[in-house]
Amino acid sequence: MNMIYLSNERFPATLACTIQQMRMCEAFAKAGARVQLVRPVFYDMPSYSVPEICEFYDVAPCFEMKRLFSLLSLSKPAADGVRHVKIPLVGGLSLLISTWAFALTLLKRGILNRPLAVYSRNVISAFVFLKFKHGARRKDVKIVFEVHSLDQQQPKRFFHKILRESDALICITKALRDAIIKKFDVPKEKILVAEDGVSHNLVHQPVPSKEEARRTLGIKAQQLVLYTGQLFPGKGADVFVEAARSFDKETQFMLVGGQEQSVKQLQKRVAAQNISNVRLIGFVPPARVPLYQAAADLLVLPASANHAISAYTSPLKLFEYMAARRPIVASDLPVLREVLQDGLNALLFEERSASDLAQKIRLLLNDSGLQEKLAQRAWQRVQSFTWEERARRILAFIQNGTMI
Template sequence: MNICYIAQTAVPGKTAESIYVMQMCQAYSSLGHHVTLMVPKQPETIDLQDEDIFAFYGLRHRFTIRKIRLPHWCPDIFSYGMWMPLTILPNRPDLVHSRCLAPAWGVANLFRLPTILEIHNAPSSNAWPQKLFARLMASQNLRALVVITQALANHVKPILPPHTRLLVAPDGIDAEQLCRPDSLAAARAELGLSHEKRRIVVYTGHLYRGRGIELIIELAQYMSDHLFLIVGGRESDIEYYRQQTGQLDNLLLVGFKPPSQVFTYLQAADALLMPHGHRVENSGGRDMAAFTSPMKMFEYMAAGRPILASTLPVLQEVLHDGVNALLQPYDEPSQWTAALRRLQQDNKLAKALGNQARLDVQQYTWDKRVERILEQSGF
């Protein structure tokens, strides 16, 4: 099929959405489809110099990337809802998969192309987005509404027409990660950590509000025999936390690393942290706590290292305490300390948790996700 994927993220970019979009396009491409990713043209946030954009993301399958210059004289909701669909028309795709409401509405309702809308948070309560959402859901050209968690499905189901196909498809992992040799020593050697005697605990991702960075700092203060690595974040956030933690010699803010390198940090760890709070913000500042399906959760699972995560209900759709992770309340630092000590003292438990997580995540590859979406959308 000729598939057009629409997103609003910067490519290349540092956000989880940017990585997610590229992985989804690779998955469609790996199944033999001709894929065109369409994103708005934005100022470059990453200078790749001579590096290939696909190598930056660690991708093996290529696809077309089109950066569309949107008119500045028109409000976003109209320019995105009309201009992006107009640029699609000459190619007449067999399917449009959109992460954005406005172009999905334009493609399905105005140009009558088969459309999939994917949302990762509750629909906006503002008047215009509400109207567009309702009209798109009523369209016969909408093949499916894809959500990332059962919690989000339960939230939107009451406002959907009876005929709407509602699909739950959690985020995923690149199957190639499951094929990489599982060597802690090799990963540490690659990162220059071969001589590190302390246990290594890793967090990857952004440092937005609600991601638990303050908790990690508190753990580092209590546990001098552990080295805490925080991989990721915007420069402004990294500088802020460096000023807060300058006196700690067992906490290292590594900074942003290309997606192709992050998995090595996970494999170098003795334990992986995901201390989401009661409010979890995304790059746009919206609260994701009730509906989030973090990509890092699946990457952690693929690494085969024990995961310590918060008891956020939505995470428990995938993580199960004592089975493939250890879960603690976000606001109980002593329980996080105890969990890390437990893993330190019980290597058998640590291995069992990591192995089970790695086994469980095999059903969550990007390729399998795309296959399920296409099958359940009637393609």
């Protein structure tokens, strides 16, 4: 299968969405697809080579990458510390124009005249190719849209049209699928639920002992409670820090990840409250995150229900945690219960309750048998949530599923 994966993100970047897209392009290619990742040019970023980008994400350079001219750097958030002029709508208009020009080029080269899957998470990019497909009356060009949220998708008119007229929808959770069916009357047969995942290699490679990982990283904590990921509102970093206050300095609470500004803001809060057992590491390359996870006694996913995407999220860190073979404490959210079961492969705590989180952490730290049971069962469960398996399921759905 020939596949064009349309993105509007910066590569490389610290955001989880770029990790997910790179992993999926790699997995699609390994599953037999001929993949080209198409991304815009940003003036405020260096021109990284494909090998450099692949090395950053620790993915194999088994797919092509193409850059499109764009003015997105004028309207999308720039890299940390970079100042720029923000002009409303230029980003969307630029993406619309550049994607339209790219589609015209493909049409002239005859690429749209042969079987092709156009895959995207971006509304504008998918809409342009949907119009081209209809205009050219090409039934063998499949428009596949991966949905991660509902209310945040813009422009809404484009988004609603994509939901109804694309050939296939890939939803990251059952809750998101059910919401789309109910709100937009989309046929269930058109939707595949494919949760996010983790690398097959990460699931099956040997995990360093806690002691070995801590020596490598220079961590001297007696007990280590870890969070990895962004520090945006809704991620629950504030609850994680608040729970740390219930423990003495022998139990270190560490946060790995986050953009520079978010790390500085949280660091100020920690210092102002004189919380001595919290340490912020900041961003580390994706390939190094598993080493921090291996160093932990337990891993925390404190997602908040009051954030816009919480009802439908499929956090990458969840599957990374499960692959790390360390016990998990997570917020008790319906969407997380699609994967986790309290007392079986994780402990769930009352969402936004720092006291309940602290209680569950203390319970786990004092029960090595429970730690081992939860970690082992989570690892067994995650083996069906690899990027490779996800790619195979999506490709089979595109090729053999019911298409509209």
